[in-house]
Amino acid sequence: MGASVNDDLLSLLMESNFKVFCEDENSKNAGMTIDEVIEECKLFYFAGQEMTSVLLTWTMIALSMDPSWQVRAREEVLQVFGKNKPNFDGLNQLKIVTMILYEVLRLYPPAITLLPRVCQRTKLGETSLPPGVDLIMPLLLVHRDAKYWGKDANEFNPERFSGGVSKASNNSGAFFPFGWGPRICIGQSFAMIEAKMPGVTVVTRNWYDLSTNNQHPSELNNVAGKMFVTWIGTTPRVSITDPELIREILSNKSDDFEKPKSRPIAEYFISGLVNYQGKKWAKHRRIINPAFHLEKLKRMLPAFSTCCSEMISRWDGMISVEGSRELDVWPELQNLTGDVISRTAFGSSFEEGRQIFQLQLEQAELLIRAFQSISVYVPGFRFLPTKDNIRMKEIYKTVRTLLRGIIEKREKAINMGASVNDDLLSLLMESNFKVFCEDENSKNAGMTIDEVIEECKLFYFAGQETTSVLLTWTMIALSMDPSWQVRAREEVLQVFGKNKPNFDGLNQLKIVTMILYEVLRLYPPATALVRRVRQRTKLGETSLPPEVDLIMPFLLVHRDAKYWGKDANEFNPERFSGGVSKASNNSGAFFPFGWGPRICIGQSFAMIEAKMALAMILQHFSFELSPSYAHAPYTVITLQPQHGAQIILHKI
Ligand code: HEM
Structure with a gap:
């Protein structure tokens, strides 16, 4: 009707749209x-x-x-x-x-x-x-x-x-x-x-x-250098990428920095050592430590070897007459590390262990789904009878019943004088029994059966997923850089020929160790650690108020050119040829297993398992990336390959 155009955005948008229509009136797609x-x-x-x-x-x-x-x-x-x-x-x-x-x-x-x-x-x-x-x-x-x-x-x-x-x-x-x-x-x-x-x-x-x-913003305003502050709702988070400060936090023995409490729903999945603080943590760590001593791990080697042989035979059977086959190795390696934990933790009760592994895997998926939805933030939501909540409770009860059965059977056998097995559960029970005997007057000495159950569940979570992603990234890295695959295979064949790897031989594998370290640097299974400030504490020059979360992102430190040089983002195992301490200009810049008193208790276990598996894979197959592989590391608790790890295996 010829009204003049206003100066508001809508009018201006319509005027401009009209012009485009007029300029190109024949095109159906002109304008909006x-x-x-x-x-x-x-x-x-x-x-x-x-x-x-x-x-x-x-x-x-x-x-x-x-x-x-x-x-x-x-x-x-x-x-x-x-x-x-x-x-x-x-x-x-x-x-x-x-x-x-x-x-x-x-x-x-x-x-x-x-x-x-x-x-x-x-x-x-x-x-x-x-x-x-x-x-x-x-x-x-x-x-x-x-x-x-x-x-x-x-x-x-x-x-x-x-x-x-x-x-x-x-x-x-x-x-x-x-x-x-x-x-x-x-x-x-x-x-x-x-x-x-x-x-x-x-x-x-x-x-x-x-x-x-x-109070927090102004107090945290003085954080500087390799620290920065972000906010999750009303909780401030200080991220720290200075290796010296990270060590200071992780080495702290006064409990100034505690582990933040996990959400109650996560207790259906795991609790145990990884979640405890103070005296309870110290007691459990003391009891569990002996089960992971090198001498004990040596005796678990046949269990590692059996699981790896089974996987190699399965892969062998899958490969066509032409001698090649594409395979997503990630689920395969998850199964392998699940089997290893089932066998090393429960020995003769391996089949029940496997069942527990499958249930815990399902529980992890349900938990991740819960964390990805808003419901986890609604207080008491876990008590509502939703399909997922009911299933989580069911799994929780079944896993506990299965574990209780295994433990009671084992207790009976020990009481009847049976010799102690070499599996983690027996070693844990033996060590627990010793603590009871040393301090029989104290009600709090040793662990209860419920606590032993929680520690066994923790072994699955802490040991299985981490080691499977380490092996997966190693196969991906060696597919991307065939020259290191060749060097690793040459070393393995030189040490073992086509024989089964043994403990002493695994200790001689220098190239394989360098490769595993380099993979742990570039793709650390745990990408960050978190601690919460318990009471006002000084960290470096900064005074931190209570309740602040401290995030230590391994991934950033592991890839920082300041410590690792210009090729920080490249796969170059050579940098570890002089050992961890000489790989960078700051020996604290590498900590895939954590640091200080809470350093990963399963570190040697994981390294032996990874070396054994890699050595046997290299003895039997060469491998390359499939064209369908898309490199997309992403974090769901651990650092995982988002679209799988499609690799073409060739029999050798
Ligand atoms: C490549 C494999 C592995 C990696 C990268 C890894 C990494 C870590 C890290 C970074 C921590 C420290 C957590 C913290 O300070 O908050 C840790 C703790 C722990 N890890 Fe591992 N881990 C691996 C394998 C294993 C295995 C095989 C087991 C057992 C079978 C295991 C059991 C534990 C336990 C029980 C803790 C808690 C220790 C404590 O709080 O005292 N881990 N792990």
Whole structure:
């Protein structure tokens, strides 16, 4: 009807859409449909409202923490506008306010990660990426990286933007709060003007300070160097990538840093040593330790060997007459390590052990499903009779009944004078019995049957998944780098020929050990450790308040070029030729099994098992990646190959 166009976004959008229709009226696809316009309007709400409001919120918090910048901003605003309403030209003159907003966008970017997906095979730097891979670009880490921003990277210092964005760091690409390239935030200028406008009004009219309830942000503001703070809801998390500080935390014997309690639903799955603290942990660790001594592990070697032989025979049987076959080796290796635990933990009760393994596997899947849904955060949800909750309870009871049966049978046999077997359960019961005898007056000496049950369940979880992913990544790495596969096979054949590997021979395998270490460095099965600060504690130069979670991301330290050199992301087992201590310029930068008193109790067990399995695989097969393999490490408790590990085996 000829009305003039308003200045609101909807009108402008419709005007522009109309122009496109007119320019190309023959094409059915020119311009947007009404439905598409509706969707764009909905997007404006989400993209425009949340982002700008958090930018303004963090700005007020930052200026409350640093009143000197609040004063400088106010002076500038009063100089430009006095007490008048801000206008467009004046907003463009605000240099200090702009510097402050940029610094807030650097430290608290409203969108902390960008996540494009590869659509078709693409080269990125030196790496060829297959389609379907998600690329994670964590703005937060780049924005706070001391390499680009200097030692004060974690500090609020708007001064760094005084020469504009391009001069704020030594790499102009290190600041991208609005994204980059053709898909850069379309509302960037809108957001900056919007943020300046109320920012100016608030700064002019009010003085603001942090509430006294809000203690953590200012206290944690002094974390610096290789530490950075993020928030999960109201819980602050300090991530630490400095090996010295990580060792300080993990070596702490005063219980200043405790393990955070797992959610109650996780108790259906496991508790035991890994979850205990203080005296209870010390008692259990003392009882369990002897079962993992090297001498005892030596006696378990036949069990390792039997399980590996069974897998090799199965693979042999699957391979066609042409002598090759594609196989997803990950589930195969999961079965292998499950069998190894069933046999080494329960010896003669191996079949019941296998049943427990299958049930625990199902329990793990149910638990992961629960953690991936919102329900786990609803208090008491686990008591509701949902299908998954009922099944979890059922599995919990069945596993306990099976374990109780095995343990009672074993107890009876020992009481009747049977000799102690070489399996983990017998060794654990023997060690437990000794502790009871040493301190028979104390009610708390030794472990109860229920506690022994929990420790047995823990062996499955802690020992099975970790070792299976180590072996899986090793086969993938050796498929990607056939020269190391050849070197490893030569060594194995030189030491054992085609005979079954024995304990002394496994100890001589230098190349195989270097390869396993390199895989543990690049693909650590546990990618991070967590501790919670129990009471105010000093860590390095930083004083940490209670209830802060400390995250120690192995993966970042294991791949940090500062310790491992320029080829930090490359597979190069040679770096371990002089042993772990000489592999990097900081011997604390490698800790796939943890560190200090809580270091993995099954470390030697896992290494012997992995060497045995790898040696036998190398004796019988050569292998290469299948074209259907997509390299996509992702974390579901452990670091796993998201799309499986499709490998082509060739009989040799
Ligand atoms: C490649 C294989 C393995 C890796 C990478 C690995 C890694 C780890 C790590 C990083 C920890 C320390 C957790 C912390 O400090 O919070 C740990 C603890 C533990 N691991 Fe392992 N592990 C492996 C194999 C095994 C095996 C085979 C077993 C047993 C059969 C086992 C049993 C345990 C137990 C019981 C703990 C708890 C120790 C404690 O809290 O005192 N692990 N493991």
